[in-house]
Amino acid sequence: GQQLNQSPQSMFIQEGEDVSMNCTSSSIFNTWLWYKQDPGEGPVLLIALYKAGELTSNGRLTAQFGITRKDSFLNISASIPSDVGIYFCAGQGGGSEKLVFGKGTKLTVNP
Amino acid sequence: GAGVSQSPSNKVTEKGKDVELRCDPISGHTALYWYRQSLGQGLEFLIYFQGNSAPDKSGLPSDRFSAERTGGSVSTLTIQRTQQEDSAVYLCASSPLGFSYNEQFFGPGTRLTVL
Numbered sequence: 001g002q003q004l005n006q007s008p009q010s011m012f013i014q015e016g017e018d019v020s021m022n023c024t025s026s027s028i029f030n031t032w033l034w035y036k037q038d039p040g041e042g043p044v045l046l047i048a049l050y051k052a053g054e055l056t057s058n059g060r061l062t063a064q065f066g067i068t069r070k071d072s073f074l075n076i077s078a079s080i081p082s083d084v085g086i087y088f089c090a091g092q093g094g095g096s097e098k099l100v101f102g103k104g105t106k107l108t109v110n111p
Numbered sequence: 112g113a114g115v116s117q118s119p120s121n122k123v124t125e126k127g128k129d130v131e132l133r134c135d136p137i138s139g140h141t142a143l144y145w146y147r148q149s150l151g152q153g154l155e156f157l158i159y160f161q162g163n164s165a166p167d168k169s170g171l172p173s174d175r176f177s178a179e180r181t182g183g184s185v186s187t188l189t190i191q192r193t194q195q196e197d198s199a200v201y202l203c204a205s206s207p208l209g210f211s212y213n214e215q216f217f218g219p220g221t222r223l224t225v226l
Contacts, residue, residue: 031213042115042202042217043154088153092213098167099213103153 006089006102013079014110021087021105022073027094032065032072035088037104043088047074069093079109113137115218117203123224124193132188132221136205143186144215145178146202154202160186193225 006023013019023032031050035043047058049065049072056063062075072091076083089102116135124130136143145157156170160180171177175193180186190197200222204215 033213033215035217040219042204042219045214045216048214090215098156098159099215101154101156 004089004091004100004102006105008105009103010106010108012108012110015079015081017079019076019079019083019107020073021089022071023089023091023102024071025091025094025100026070028069029091029093030069031092031099032063033090033099034061034063034072034074035090037086037088039085046087076107079107081109081111083107084109115203115205115216117201117218117221119221120219121222121224123226125226126195127192129189129191130193130223132190132201132203132223134186134188134203134205134218136184136186136203137207137216138184139207140205140216141183141208142206142212142215143180144204144206145186145188146204147172148200148202148220150199157188157201190223193223195225198223198225 003026004023033048034046036046037043047056047063052069053067054065060077064073086104086106088104090099092099118133141162143160146154148154158178159167175191178188200220202217202220204217206212206215
């Protein structure tokens with residue numbers, strides 16, 4: 001079946017630093033999504049990408065749909081303590097209608 | 112507008128008992144998904160409803176798990192004869208028709224603990 005590799009698994013950074021995380025897939029995807037999950041909550045959609053090469057920003061967040069359609073990255077600039085949480089990538093494609101989720105990147109921001 | 116709601120938020124049950132988890136999707140969303148998230152893990156797909164089509168049950172881990180969606184809106188996930196390994200957070204999501212059908216909106220989840 002389809003697999004997504006998300007890295008890194010966890011990150012410990014200082015407030016103000018920039019962060020980058022990425023996902024790679026074994027299949028070509030048509031859609032990439034990035035979600036953030038706070039403790040005790042459901043994931044919240046941050047950015048949706050629909051076109052190879054697309055670069056989209058949402059405040060301090062920027063995500064790109066890789067040109068090969070097999071990868072995506074998420075950057076967070078000038079991190080703040082409320083950026084703490086688990087970030088998930090998700091993709092759709094490879095002949096399946098369903099979203100496939102990465103295992104998440106746990107972000108810790110030290111003030 | 113209202114988001115996806117789930118109830119109960121927490122459920123503690125004894126091994127062997129049946130449980131029912133409820134999901135109210137966003138009004139007008141035709142697709143509804145159930146996922147399971149074990150502690151510190153990613154999201155495991157369970158079942159997917161789209162409109163009046165037959166549900167995609169390919170993710171259900173055993174025949175103890177079943178789900179219904181009545182009237183194309185509310186959904187109930189039922190776990191029969193619960194086992195300790197069923198302990199997890201059960202997340203429901205819904206998405207609209209059209210171009211953004213992949214953009215799933217999640218509820219807060221039901222944390223299930225099987226003693």
